[in-house]
Amino acid sequence: MNTLTQLKTLIAGELKKPAEELDENIEVGNISGWDSMTHIAIITAIEEQFDIKFKLREINNITNIISIAELVEKKQS
């Protein structure tokens, strides 16, 4: 399973909706259920699953799910 698919499964679990409903291209703020409170839960869950730590600056630059996938891959490499 690639990073993007893993991320979508994880995020879908946090948002309690099917992974197929998530569009990785649209801004995270426009995804239904993704608000300032679920945002922190999602980031924390990603950090735990991929065993990485985000910097505040990196979190501030998240736009869509693809940008998160790129960030995760960059931190893992």
Place this chain on the structure above:
Amino acid sequence: MLFNSLDFLIFLPIVFAGYWFLFHKDLKVQNAFVLVASYVFYGWWDWRFMGLIFISSLVDFTVGQALYKAEGSGREKYWLWLSLAVNLGLLGFFKYFNFFTESFAYAMNGIGIQVDPFTLNIILPVGISFYTFQTLSYTLDIYFGKIKPTKDPIAFFAFVSFFPQLVAGPIERASNLLPQFQKKRQFDRQLAEDGLKQILWGMFKKVVIADNCAVFVNQYFQQPDAYSASVLLLGLFYFGIQIYCDFSGYSDIAIGTGKLFGFRLSLNFNYPYFATSLADFWRKWHISLTRWLTEYVYYTIVFTKKHLGKRAIVMGIFATFMLSGIWHGAGWHFVVFGAVHTTGLIVEYLTTDIRTKMTARYGWAFKALGYLATLTVVSIGFIFFRAENMQHAMQYFGELCDSSIFQLPNEGRKLIPFCLLFLGIEYIYRNSTYTIQKLKFPIAIRWSIYYVLVLSIFYLQPDQPIDFIYFRF
């Protein structure tokens, strides 16, 4: 210069003509023209205000360059602190100096140490809270690596002072507005027509609805003890309509004016009175401020303290909404306004799971309860928002807590049908950016509606023009 004034009615076509017909060939010249027009617009209130916006712009333009050059050296944060110190220092001095000195003296006297409050006769510069946050967003976005600094001072100074949204928002992020100053704008007839319609709707909301509600609201808030609780409750309902139409009306005029010049400003209101929770309300009310505070204050606190789990979110909500309260004005009643919303949002956050379960079980009935609870908290907050001070707010609140609240109001009822009609129309068109954007009627009916709106702006406004409420922030 007020949007609802003759001065602006003359100013706007002159700037529009100069912008598209005289200075349109060279982007820098066109931006310089916008800059001069914006300073004239702002200086119309008091020419001395121009100095402050100039200092604020100059500091952030310089800091932006220096911060970017210092990247990786560890000195970035010093430049950020400099920008924060200057901008918040100016805001603190002009807006909060007397509030802090008076509160300090009051606290000292409370513990038995006699201190006379030291106050200064300071004029509050119009819109200082708005443009300070806008210029700060530029430096913060460079610090967080979202944008690169601009080398074009004219574009930057025009971005900070852009007259449509200078004094009451939307608070634009540098990443949205600044690039629009850096590329050639083409006149787009469709966009301009859309802008004119939005201006018309905004002006109608402000002059016809908000200002007429204000007549009743002012009367009831001036002497709460002279009216029954049900009349005061009606006054609170009118204030809810007034503040919404006043502020969202201003935003519509600002966004619409931006469209006339080929700019796309951010959405600031999204039918907040149909929110089913307090968090939802703040996603729909003064969106540009909520986003600013969420991104720079809330996330900074929550992510730096995320090891604390839920407590980090509670801390984030507390800091963000208490700050939102005090941002609105220097007074304890604004602190309480912030506290009312803070408490509501924290309770809402801590009960998320149970509310989700109840919604699944009871469906629309529980949603309706959520709607009522939201409306109640928002209304209580508005008492403190509208009052002159704490004593005044408590007096209004006290008079409301009376059994006469269950009687029919014995006066001031004539606006009720109009307000309900307005809310009904807003509900029907809640998927449009603004209510009259996509009217699906034959052309003759649509134009009749526009004419009626124009005529009502001229004939249904109160005798004296009333300032936009948010100008004082």
